[in-house]
Amino acid sequence: QKEVEQNSGPLSVPEGAIASLNCTYSDRGSQSFFWYRQYSGKSPELIMFIYSNGDKEDGRFTAQLNKASQYVSLLIRDSQPSDSATYLCAVASSTGKLIFGQGTTLQVKP
């Protein structure tokens, strides 16, 4: 079992829809959770972080964390073509390392 798992996609949504990206992790002692966006040929960019169970909202983005079920998700409301990218989930494990998932490719179609 991989430490951080994401569906590689591609996830295709129409413009204006809600995109839902999911991530599961194996280390129950994990403390911090991050979402990075990576455009093709570019470096990862931190867009959201969450530490506590529940929801955290920032503009069109909402991160959701459920430690009991060991999953973290990212919702993107009113999806735009400019949101088309690969989204990486990262988890700070109890061993003190930041573990990345392989990423989910999102395609937003006009």
Add this chain to the structure above:
Amino acid sequence: DAGITQSPRHKVTETGTPVTLRCHQTENHRYMYWYRQDPGHGLRLIHYSYGVKDTDKGEVSDGYSVSRSKTEDFLLTLESATSSQTSVYFCAISEGGELYGYTFGSGTRLTVV
């Protein structure tokens, strides 16, 4: 990316030659990391540093060494490049370590022929 620069951006080298990649930061962050990114594997940690002359191995450190003699510079050396080291290399910095997330440099695309 503001405050973090990687050089070179692209490099083609021959098998068996040594190669050094440089990461330079102006943020005075204590923590620095080297990752490689490959299709099917995602981002994998090569080496990291928690301060000057304080470095340690990540999950894919074989064939790589690092040095950090100044806070602002973190060097990654491929001792004798192999084709399996063809990859995109990212440097990352962090003010507080893993719990606070990283900022990535623009990356170096290395091709070993």
